[in-house]
Every structure is written in C-alpha cells, then in structure tokens.
Amino acid sequence: MLLQIGLDIGSTTAKIIAMQRSEIVHEHYIRHYSDIQNAVLSLWEQLMRLHPDAEATVCMSGSSGLSFSELAGIPFLQEVVACTKAVKLLAPETDTAIELGGEDAKIIYFRGGIEQRMNNACAGGTGAFIDQMAALLETDPAGLNELASRYETIYPIASRCGVFAKTDIQPLLNEGARREDIAASIFQAIVNQTISGLACGRPIRGKVALLGGPLTFLPMLRERFP
Template identity: 30%
Template sequence: MITLGIDIGSTTSKCILLRDGKEIIGKSLLVGGMGTDSPKKAMDTVLKECEITPEDVARTIVTGYGRKNFEFGDGEVSELTCHGLGGRFVFPELRSVIDIGGQDAKVIVLSESGRMSNFVMNDKCAAGTGRFLDVMATILQMDIGDFDACAAKSSDPASISSTCTVFAESEVISQLANGVKREDLIAGICSSVAARVSALARRAGVMPMVCMSGGVAKNGAVRRALSESLDMEIAVDPLAQYFGAIGAALYAYRQAIK
C-alpha cells in the first residue's frame, strides 16, 4: 500500500511517498509554500519520479501552513502531530522534537509510547525562526548555507540582545559598522536563535532523546548552540526537513488500514 504525505510550509513544500507504512520510496522538496504552485508541483514531481499514478496512492494527507487550502489531498492533520510521528519514524526512542521552520518554532514532547504529551509554539514573532536567519543573511550579504562554516571560525561571538527581528537587524548593522567580525556576528546570531528556542524547550519540558526538524536543522551552528544551551545532545538526520511529510504519510497509512 502506498500513501502520500505533503507538508506545505511557509517557504517550502515537501512530499513523501511511503510503502506499507515502513519504507520511504520517494521524496521531493521545492522552494515555495503556501500560496504558490509548489505544493502541486512537488506532488507531481515525486509521483513522476517514482512512476506512480495518483490512482496508485491509497490515501494522501496534507499538513503544514497550507494544509487547509490544498485541494488534492484526502484529509489534513496538524503539523504538531506529523512532526512527532515523522521524528519517531526516524528515531524510535525520540521524546522531544524541536522544529524551527520559516515562520515559527515548535517544541513537541512525546510520551514513551510516542503520543504528544505537550507542546509550546512561537508563531507571533520571527525571532527564533528561519525567517530571522534569512533576514540576517541578507544584511550580511551571505548565503545562509555558509553560516555554519563561518560561525565555526568565531573566537568571540557577538551579543545580540534584541528580542525583536527589526531591532536585532539594527543592532547587527550597528555592530558591523563598528568593526565586529562577520564570523563573530554570525555566531552571535545563531546563539540568539538557540537561546530563544531553548527557552521554549524548557517551557515544554523537553527531555532526551531530542532531535531537530525543519530547515534550520541543517544549520550546525544553531544545533551546537542549542545543544549547549539545553545541555543535551541534539540528534539530526538528513531527512529532518521531511519529518512533517513523513508523519503525514504515516498518518495516511494508519487511516487507510482502519
């Protein structure tokens, strides 16, 4: 049995094809999320690459920001549920998921059986999200993919005290003008994101084993700062950005076999 999970985020669209609830047989990721044609393109891409027709798919479940406005699914479910399911699919002993997406940050705590027992979400402010990092990358005229290597060169991370993205932007520009090294600014920016997210994690009651999901999981500097702040090892997997879609595909499978 083949099921499809689609995660429509604020900046990207991800798809996962799952066979019998156990094997990932295809995946796709396109830049562009809610309000774009990327979700449909991502779905068409993964089906084409796997040589599967829509009729071959037993059930399709949609999650993420755009889940309620996608007409090609059989149902939708909260991204909180899906990130928990997806994380547990990859890490069977998982107890906490830290998801830093484009527009929000979520911490999901799971019971021993894998059911969600608590969560805390920041969706009111861009600080502590991927959007914050994107803004800072623009200011510094850097590719965000270079943050990790650059931050690793820092010997004196800058202090970014502002809790608002707009004010932090001014603070970074001012420090840059005052001669603060770029690598120290980047290290400080990543530590600032980690500090905000670790505060969410503590409120949620985070416990090991902990993993990161979402696009920011690829940023090693944020991961290291977060691990240090929480004094916990943070697991990461190459599929981290697909956890929501994996969870949606798994949810679809569980519905289909009922």
C-alpha cells in the first residue's frame, strides 16, 4: 500500500490526512496547545497503528510547519499555495475562497488571474480571536456558536483585535444585553473584518468557498457571510 500523507501544522492545530489512489483512508485534527512535537507524534503514531506496513510520500504545510519539515527532512508546501491548488482541483467552479485559521486569514480570487491575500501580524477575526471572545462570555467556541443560533439583535463590535472588541462587549454585558445577541454580533464582526481587511474594496462575487477550522466547525459563523 502506498499512501500520500499530508501534515499541516498551524498556529493552533495540527492535522493529518492519508490518501490512497485519491481516496481518503485516514484523517485527524487536533489542537496542539504549542506542544507541536507531541501533537505530531500523536497524529503519526495513530496513522502508523492503522497502516503499519504502508509505504508513503509525505508533504508538510502550515505556519508552524516549515521549521519542523526542515528538521524532519520532509518537503514543505506553503499553505496558501496548497489551498489554491486544492480548490482548483476539488472545486474548480470557485470564484473566491475565504479561509480563517487559528491566527491568520486568507482570501484567494480565482477569476481574472489568481490573487492571494493574507492578513498581517494581527489575529483579529481569526480562531484566536474567537477563543478570546468565547472566554469573555464564559464559554468555548462551540458554546459561542450555540448562543449565536438564538440571536435576535446584532450590535456593532470591532474585531480588529481582542482589546477593541472587549471595549465594545463589556459595556453591552454591563447593560444586560443578551449573550446570544453578543455571540452573533461577534461572528458578524469577524465577517466585517474579513471583508474589509482582506478584500479591501475588491468585490466578492460568484461562488465562494469557505475554508478553515472556524468556518468548518461553527455553522453560525458561516451563516453570517453574505
């Protein structure tokens, strides 16, 4: 058996996928809590237990994967390039792809020539921001999603960074605003940040692919995108 293995190490999570003749035979996704070595070993050992005799080719990606790939002698593919190739292969009808990660956000335009944009050092509107806002509401991201499913009102909240967002959210909490409404407003703020910070005025039209952990696991966040 020959496997094609992809290992992505992001700012907050690690993922592994194994394919055989274009079919997925194994996939797993975990938070690494900055203990990247043990997280990768855990993913790898799990795969080896399932396919102990397999031969494999391996490629790495992710914001935390470059140095690890150099240490391990594994080929590295930059994550935006990998994302672009995957979307072109699996969803060629896509006009625009938006991806939210643990600490970065990306937008890729596929029409009129490929254009790739990524956020700067600020993690506003990403998974780290969601973690911080969920903690402010004394819940976790899944709880934030559950709260947002019962919203009635959207409030303006900054998502450029957690500090600015907190200065908007804390007065709402003090005034007795519903946590459900604040949760949905946080998701709307992330949408606003993504569009204003990455699109920078360029229209997002046609078929849009939404990618990355927050958009995969938080359906109420997906629903906020127009």
